[in-house]
Amino acid sequence: MxxxxxxxxxxxxxxxxxxxxxxxxxxxxxxxxxxxxxxxxxxxxxxxxxxxxxxxxxxxxxxxxxxxxxxxVQVKDNCDLVDVMIDNMPQALRPRQAQVMIQQLYDSQLVGQQAGNMMLNVLSHQTLDLDDRLAEDTLRARLLLAFLQSLRYERYTQRQL
The missing domain is CATH 3.30.56.130 (Transcriptional regulator CtsR, winged HTH domain)
Known part of the structure; x- marks a missing residue:
């Protein structure tokens, strides 16, 4: 067994x-x-x-x-997914949490492989490399939030056109 x-x-x-x-x-x-x-x-x-x-x-x-x-979470379209992520973004984000969120964006075809890999690299511990873990996790959350907000704006303007 x-x-x-x-x-x-x-x-x-x-x-x-x-x-x-x-x-x-x-x-x-x-x-x-x-x-x-x-x-x-x-x-x-x-x-x-x-x-x-x-x-x-x-x-x-x-x-x-x-x-x-x-x-x-019932998402009607990709813009809703971004909104849910933004609304539920924690103050601090561990690398694995960021990876899961970026994978979800990729799976939903909101970001391509190149953009997803770029975000993974930007948010990685190797890139941020702060001595203070909480400060690093807080910075990671703020960076991902900024990325999501730019995605939301981009998707919103595309829906309006």
Whole structure:
């Protein structure tokens, strides 16, 4: 039998729940109990696998009647994708997060291979190379945000023509 990482199993379970719906509402403790794991494992999966750059928005409410709601982002066109990315851009962005977002732009044909590779190089740790990790991640987020804003403007003007 194939050995599976618990995070992968939980991710597949949640994505299966989402396959027939636009959103799901879960209880962290119930899911943790179902998979016989600690609730922080559920937090980890949601925080790392259900991100805006992966096409998801997560809402939560704490307390006795609390829930975690996972919504699949429904993008009507490529301009909407750029808007979702801009609206959900974190203050700091790790290199892997930037790679995922640029790949999504490429997959949606918003950027070509050359522009995508250029952005990957500009946002790489080797290029930014700051001693302060938070400062580097913050700069990466600001650079990608500027790139997305220029894409949005370019796409908007093309739609107007």
């Amino acid at each position: 194939e050995s599976r990482n618990m995070s992968d199993v939980i991710e597949r379970y949640l994505k299966a729940m989402l396959s027939g719906a636009h959103q799901v509402e879960i209880s962290r403790s119930e899911i943790a109990q179902q998979f016989n794991c600690v609730p922080s494992q559920i937090n980890y999966v949601i925080k790392t696998r259900f991100t805006p750059e992966n096409g998801y928005v997560v809402e939560s409410k704490r307390g006795g009647g609390g829930y975690i709601r996972i919504l699949r």
